[in-house]
Amino acid sequence: MLKVNLIDVDLKFPNLALMKISAYWKRQGAVVTLNGSRGDLNFVSCVFTKNKEKALKIAESYCAEAGGTGIDLKSQLPHEVEHICPDYMLYPKLNYSIGFTSRGCIRKCSFCIVPEKEGYIKEWSSLEEFVRHKKVILLDNNFLASTRWKFKLLEMIERNLIVDFNQGLDIRLIDEEKAALIVKLNPPYLRFAWDDVKDEAAVRKGISILKKEGFPIDRHRIGFYVLVGYNSTLEEDLHRANTLHGMDINTHVQLYKGSQKTAKILARWANRPWYWMTSSFEEFEPIKNLRQYCELFE
Numbered sequence: 001m002l003k004v005n006l007i008d009v010d011l012k013f014p015n016l017a018l019m020k021i022s023a024y025w026k027r028q029g030a031v032v033t034l035n036g037s038r039g040d041l042n043f044v045s046c047v048f049t050k051n052k053e054k055a056l057k058i059a060e061s062y063c064a065e066a067g068g069t070g071i072d073l074k075s076q077l078p079h080e081v082e083h084i085c086p087d088y089m090l091y092p093k094l095n096y097s098i099g100f101t102s103r104g105c106i107r108k109c110s111f112c113i114v115p116e117k118e119g120y121i122k123e124w125s126s127l128e129e130f131v132r133h134k135k136v137i138l139l140d141n142n143f144l145a146s147t148r149w150k151f152k153l154l155e156m157i158e159r160n161l162i163v164d165f166n167q168g169l170d171i172r173l174i175d176e177e178k179a180a181l182i183v184k185l186n187p188p189y190l191r192f193a194w195d196d197v198k199d200e201a202a203v204r205k206g207i208s209i210l211k212k213e214g215f216p217i218d219r220h221r222i223g224f225y226v227l228v229g230y231n232s233t234l235e236e237d238l239h240r241a242n243t244l245h246g247m248d249i250n251t252h253v254q255l256y257k258g259s260q261k262t263a264k265i266l267a268r269w270a271n272r273p274w275y276w277m278t279s280s281f282e283e284f285e286p287i288k289n290l291r292q293y294c295e296l297f298e
């Protein structure tokens, strides 16, 4: 019997591509192992660029085919593998479904790899294709920009799914109709992004529509990804964090590569409600210490 060995070099999250390769080869009658001994066929998957070298070394020693965003931004699975239901048994503890209903995005944010990697938004998989658990993690980059957003939300509501829009929804696209359906779907936690201080009016408007339609605006139910260290000043970063905290909204600060020490401290403070609820950033011990330390050399 054909033995297929799959190697997940990142070991951080369940690897969706490997789950699909596994399903494909199991369907051909193969025995599939994950990070096992060398098989007749071996595949290495690498999502994070920092693991590229390690992945290529392993691929060489296993005579394996290597793929994934960490190796090649444009790497894609063959159509018949991409559009198969993932093998959820590859990660036996997994208790949720995972997949994309769309890929790409309508926007071209200069810090983001999605436009280059996936291009303009396009429909990708039906829920039927990959949903096997009630809990679903959606990896769509801009779900609400899909022309079929309404159809998909209605299907999720109909199927009573517990959905995590993991990559965040686009607050600039929220209107009454979308907000009302999101309220009906009732996701346990909603994520959005506020990456540019100039979008403040749209952010405030989106939040107020959600509130008006009945979505609870509190830190246990809603959070924003806040990109810092990219074309923004510390004051602007802090303004976005404070504005959201002021509405009892959680922040998930994301550091752009090469961020300054102050931005790192901001992330520590803003990503833990205990810190931002009990102290202002200026009074946060690590930033006070850093400022005192800098003053010594002035």
Ligand code: SF4
Residues within 6 Å of the ligand: 105, 106, 107, 108, 109, 112, 113, 114, 115, 141, 142, 170
């Ligand atoms: S909206 Fe989000 S996914 Fe789309 S380009 Fe901007 S950051 Fe990337």
